[in-house]
Each structure stands twice: as structure tokens, then as C-alpha cells.
Amino acid sequence: MASRLRDNLVILLGASITTIAFMWLNAFWKSVENYRLGEKYLQRHEYIRAITFFDRSLHWYTPSNPYVYKSVERLWEIGHIAEKQGDIQLALIALRTIRQAFFGARSFYTPGKDWINKCDKKIASLMVKELGKQEPKKVISTPSARKKDPCPNIFWTVVLEVGFLGWIGSVIGFLTHALTGGRTSEVRPRAGIIWGAMFVVFYALWIIGMARA
Numbered sequence: 001m002a003s004r005l006r007d008n009l010v011i012l013l014g015a016s017i018t019t020i021a022f023m024w025l026n027a028f029w030k031s032v033e034n035y036r037l038g039e040k041y042l043q044r045h046e047y048i049r050a051i052t053f054f055d056r057s058l059h060w061y062t063p064s065n066p067y068v069y070k071s072v073e074r075l076w077e078i079g080h081i082a083e084k085q086g087d088i089q090l091a092l093i094a095l096r097t098i099r100q101a102f103f104g105a106r107s108f109y110t111p112g113k114d115w116i117n118k119c120d121k122k123i124a125s126l127m128v129k130e131l132g133k134q135e136p137k138k139v140i141s142t143p144s145a146r147k148k149d150p151c152p153n154i155f156w157t158v159v160l161e162v163g164f165l166g167w168i169g170s171v172i173g174f175l176t177h178a179l180t181g182g183r184t185s186e187v188r189p190r191a192g193i194i195w196g197a198m199f200v201v202f203y204a205l206w207i208i209g210m211a212r213a
Contacts, residue, residue: 028062031060058072058105098116099123160206174199
């Protein structure tokens, strides 16, 4: 029994590591592809298309991905160029893209907080120019200048994490306690019902938590 449990855990661990590695590499490559397309359109001065692809690169966010921050720098550069050309709307689009992308990648923490704060200040400054006012503090307090930070709901974030971990645990429990040993594995009825029910409950918590967090 102990040997079978160890084998199942090794298989599950190996599959999990392989899946995570594949997901990271896929997201990284997609980020690189979109960054390169953004660079191509930036060189052509097609700023809207460049923003589109830099935004896509940002949405393939993965930890330790340098192309995420390269895309941020290019978007900031587009905002600077647009401001110099007097195109305030284009500058705002570029800066808001940075802000929204980092909030879109949030979980227990929000990445790019320094960039978010930097963009908030610049957006306020640009809106002063657009509205013809001289007091940034008044503009930054308005909903159009700075929206409420869309931080995740802590309660539902905890629910989704508990659901995810419970779901993984119920799979392990089903494999180790509900299946019999031998050449042909069979399901123990009572254990199968218990672990199967736990699988459904925790999976539902995970999905509900993601929807509400």
C-alpha cells in the first residue's frame, strides 16, 4: 500500500510539474511573439497596432518574464511620444493599458505596483492638460482620472485557493483510498462516494471563488 501510494504521488507530482512548466513556456513564448509584433508596428509609427500587441504581450504575464516589462517600457514610450505630439487621447490609451494589464494579472498580490502608481500620476497630469485645468489633485480625485483599484475580494480569493487545494487533495485521496490494488484496480464504493463528493464540492468552490474574486 505504501509503495502504491508513493508511486501515485510521484506520478501526480511529475504530471503537475510538467503541466506548470508547459503553461509557463507557452505563456512566455506568446508574450515574446506579441512583443516582437508590437516592436514592428512601433518602428512603423503605427501606434494603435503597437499598443494592441504590447497589451497582448502583457496579458501573457508570467513571473520572471522580461518581455512583460519590455512591453511596459514601450507603452510608456508611446505615451511620451503621443504627449509630445499633442495626442493626449493616444497617450492616455497607452498608459491605461499598462495599468489595466497589471491589475488583470493580480492574484494575492498585484504586480507592477510602481508602474501603476507612475501611470496614475501621469494620467492625472495628462487629464489636466486635456481639461485645461491646473490642479492635478482635483482631477485625480474624479472617477474618470483614477478608478478604484480593482483589488481581488480576499474572502473569495481564500475560497478559490481552498477549493483548488481541496480539489487536488481529493484527487490524491481518490487514487490512494478509493482504488483497490492489484492488476485490475476497482473502486471501493464507500470511499469512492466520499472522495468523489469531495472532488465535486472543492471543484465547485474553486470555480465559484474564481468567478467572484
